[in-house]
Amino acid sequence: MKYDFIVIGSGAIGSSISYELANRGFSVCRIGNTDRSHSASQAAGAMNGCFGEITQGLLASRHGKLKLDMDCIAKKLWPTWEKRLSDSSGNDKPLFTAEGTHIILNTAGMKEVDSLNYDAIEQSLIHYSVPYSTIDPREIQWLNPNDLVRPLRALYIPDEHAVNSDLLLKKLDAAFIEEGGIIIEENAQCVLAENGKAVGVKLLSGECLQANKVIVAAGVNSLELLYNLPEISKKIPPIFAGYGVSILVRVPEGKKLPTSVIRTPNRAFACGLHCVPRGERTLYLGATNILAEKPRKHALISDVQFLLDCALEQLDINLYDAEILSIQVGNRPIPADGFPLIGPCDDTNIWLVTGTYRDGLHQSPLLANYIANSLTGVENSQINLDDFNPIRPPLVGLPRELIVKETVQQMFATGYEYRWDIKPYWLPLLDKGLNENYQALIESLHPHFTPPPELVAFSYLYESMRQKLHTYYGVWS
Numbered sequence: 001m002k003y004d005f006i007v008i009g010s011g012a013i014g015s016s017i018s019y020e021l022a023n024r025g026f027s028v029c030r031i032g033n034t035d036r037s038h039s040a041s042q043a044a045g046a047m048n049g050c051f052g053e054i055t056q057g058l059l060a061s062r063h064g065k066l067k068l069d070m071d072c073i074a075k076k077l078w079p080t081w082e083k084r085l086s087d088s089s090g091n092d093k094p095l096f097t098a099e100g101t102h103i104i105l106n107t108a109g110m111k112e113v114d115s116l117n118y119d120a121i122e123q124s125l126i127h128y129s130v131p132y133s134t135i136d137p138r139e140i141q142w143l144n145p146n147d148l149v150r151p152l153r154a155l156y157i158p159d160e161h162a163v164n165s166d167l168l169l170k171k172l173d174a175a176f177i178e179e180g181g182i183i184i185e186e187n188a189q190c191v192l193a194e195n196g197k198a199v200g201v202k203l204l205s206g207e208c209l210q211a212n213k214v215i216v217a218a219g220v221n222s223l224e225l226l227y228n229l230p231e232i233s234k235k236i237p238p239i240f241a242g243y244g245v246s247i248l249v250r251v252p253e254g255k256k257l258p259t260s261v262i263r264t265p266n267r268a269f270a271c272g273l274h275c276v277p278r279g280e281r282t283l284y285l286g287a288t289n290i291l292a293e294k295p296r297k298h299a300l301i302s303d304v305q306f307l308l309d310c311a312l313e314q315l316d317i318n319l320y321d322a323e324i325l326s327i328q329v330g331n332r333p334i335p336a337d338g339f340p341l342i343g344p345c346d347d348t349n350i351w352l353v354t355g356t357y358r359d360g361l362h363q364s365p366l367l368a369n370y371i372a373n374s375l376t377g378v379e380n381s382q383i384n385l386d387d388f389n390p391i392r393p394p395l396v397g398l399p400r401e402l403i404v405k406e407t408v409q410q411m412f413a414t415g416y417e418y419r420w421d422i423k424p425y426w427l428p429l430l431d432k433g434l435n436e437n438y439q440a441l442i443e444s445l446h447p448h449f450t451p452p453p454e455l456v457a458f459s460y461l462y463e464s465m466r467q468k469l470h471t472y473y474g475v476w477s
Contacts, residue, residue, distance in 0.1 A: 002210040003029045005375070006201050008188045008225060009217035010034055012044075012165075012361040013353055015172035016368035017215055022179035023088065024372060029182045029209060031201060032218070034173060044330060044361045045246060045276045045286045046165035047261050050075045051130060051157060052101050053358065055266050056120045057406060057453070061397045063339050063387060071359060072128070073382055074366040075160070081365040085168075088175035095171070097278050098162040101261040102140055104151035108314050109267050113413040117265035122155060132157045142258035144316045149419075162261050162276045165361060184209070190225050191216065191350060198349040213375060215351045220295050220333045222341075222354040232345050234475050235391045238468040239341075239355060240455065241295040242332035244270070245303045246286040247311075248278065249322040257283055262315065268414040269454045271358050273310050282325065285311045289358075291458035293465065295331035310417065332357050336472055338397050338452035341390040342367070343374070351375065352390040393449075393476035400450045403442065407453040408434045441466075446473040 007018045010032030018030040050071040058064040082095045105118040125132045137143065137151035145151065177183065184203065191214050192200040200210040216222045220241045226233040251257060263274035270289035278284050287310055288303050304327060312319050335341055335355040344351050353371055356363060366383075373380050387395070398406055408431060415422065422430070441460050442450055451459065451469060459465035 001027075002212070003027045003182075004211065005029075005213050005215060006031060006209060006211035007215045007217060008032065008191075008201060009219065009222075010036055010183075011217065011219055012168065012172070012364040013356065013367055014215070014217035015169060015176065016364040017217060017353065017371050018181055019085075019088070019172055019176045019179060020368035020372040021375070022176055022181040023084075024376065026376075027180070028176075029184060029211065030176065031184045031186065031188050031203070031209075033185055033187060034169075034183065036169065044165045045274055045284050046163045046168065046361050047101065047263070047274065047276060048075055048078055048161050048163065048362050049101065049261075049263075049271075050160055050362070051121055051125050051128070052103055052160055052261070052263060053266060053271065054121045054124050055117045057398050059120060059124070060399070060402075063395045064397060066385070066387060067339070067359065068124075069383060070363050070366060070385070074363045077365040077369070078161075078163075082163075085171040085175050088178050089171045090178070091171050091174060093167060095163045095167055096161045097164050098261045098276055099259050100156055100158040101160040101263065102135075103155050103157070104137055104140070104143070104262065104264055105153040106145065106149050106151040106264060106314055108149040108273075108310070108417050108419075109264065110409070110413050110416050112409045113267050114265050117267070118153065121265060125155075125157070130157070131159065140258075140262065142256060142316070143262060144318060146313045146317055149314050156260070160261070164278060168361075188218070188225055190228055193229055193348070196229070196348060213349045213351065215353060215371065215375075217353040219354055220331045222333065222352060226345075226350070229345075229348065229350075232348060232350075232391065234471070236341060236345070236352070237336035237355070237390075237392070237394065238472050240334045240336070240465060240468075241292050242289050242334045242357065242454070243292045243296040244286070244290070244330050244332060245288045245299045245307055246284060246328045246330065247304070247307060248325040248328070249283050249285060249319065250281045250325050251283060251319075251322045253281070255281070255318075257281065264314070267410070268417055269410050269457065273314055275311065275315055283322070289332065289454075291334065291454055291465070292331075293462050296329055299327050299329050306418065313419075333360075334454065336451060336455065336469055337394040338454070339395045340385075340388045342370075342385050343389040345390055394451075394473070397452050400442070400448070403450050403453060403456060404435055404438045407438050407456045410453055411457060445469055446477070449473045449476070
């Protein structure tokens with residue numbers, strides 16, 4: 001059998017695209033194990049965070065603002081998307097688990113990061129005329145932090161909720177099958193190509209499947225599936241793994257859960273400390289993001305300890321008596337320039353949809369509609385994502401002269417969240433040393449192309465990351 005489309009990837013994006021295409025009457029085969037272990041979707045807090053994710057760096061470029069536009073459109077799509085999935089799957093269990101989002105500005109961070117990002121969130125809410133309210137943090141009844149890191153300010157965004165990621169993926173599976181889709185419970189080895197065009201997919205078992213077009217939405221592993229198309233793949237920003245840890249805990253009987261998402265602004269290269277109610281006494285805790293040479297399968301003790309310490313100190317000092325239900329590991333796909341890879345790979349019949357970093361699950365309804373329209377000749381009137389075409393030179397985020405400053409500040413923010421005890425006279429020395437080291441790294445990579453702060457910090461540690469950046473930059477020099 002030859003399918004109209006094969007979709008590689010069983011995460012939120014791949015599953016959503018598969019469902020949308022099948023719902024439109026096409027023959028679709030989705031490839032990928034449904035246990036989704038170590039994927040970004042499986043470990044996600046699934047916040048419909050739009051303005052809650054804003055940083056001053058995001059707003060510093062046209063491409064950053066385009067990402068914000070994607071988030072804003074996606075947020076409006078979720079109520080209809082939930083109904084569609086419920087109708088198609090026959091599962092009407094509510095998908096949303098939180099009512100709105102509280103953003104807290106506490107003393108665990110630093111003003112150059114937390115305060116500026118908090119201000120950027122509030123200014124953007126005003127600019128976009130989004131309803132919100134400023135509140136006294138003491139009015140957030142569930143919140144009970146250590147007084148040493150108590151929140152100073154807080155705001156509430158009533159229409160930024162969260163969904164149950166596990167239930168979402170189950171609904172997507174069931175809805176796709178009900179629409180006639182085929183799920184192959186096996187991972188792909190590569191995209192099959194003849195004369196430079198995709199003709200199907202080869203599975204790890206050796207079995208080959210045929211299709212008119214192939215959509216690759218396999219997260220951090222996406223580019224590895226194009227190894228037999230080197231002239232194409234070398235022009236695409238390499239993808240790095242943003243390893244993160246999340247923890248599900250069960251609070252004691254009689255103890256209430258928060259009704260909303262509670263989070264800090266983004267800090268220390270991560271999406272801020274956050275907790276998300278999941279119902280039935282279950283609370284999701286998340287915060288970490290560490291770039292790694294390869295995707296990780298297991299959590300490090302240090303990262304688990306850090307997350308639990310932050311949750312107890314900054315959210316609720318009484319969480320010590322909660323039970324740990326599971327420790328989840330996810331790997332977010334982070335392209336070399338920090339921006340998504342969305343669109344066709346020239347005229348190869350291959351479409352790439354990955355590199356969404358922390359936004360993939362939230363943006364999945366938008367991406368499903370956008371890609372399905374693009375593949376079938378329907379005009380995309382809501383947004384144009386041509387800037388994120390996968391075959392491209394590096395896009396510009398923060399100006400090059402600010403990259404080093406931002407990298408150093410985020411590294412310092414990590415220290416402050418760890419509650420480091422550094423004597424004041426050491427701080428200028430550390431600042432000078434980090435600035436010099438990161439500046440030298442940037443200059444050694446390329447005269448003009450500059451990676452985002454996350455990659456500057458972690459490529460300093462890993463030769464393999466620097467080599468991938470060198471190679472990619474060389475193609476476009």
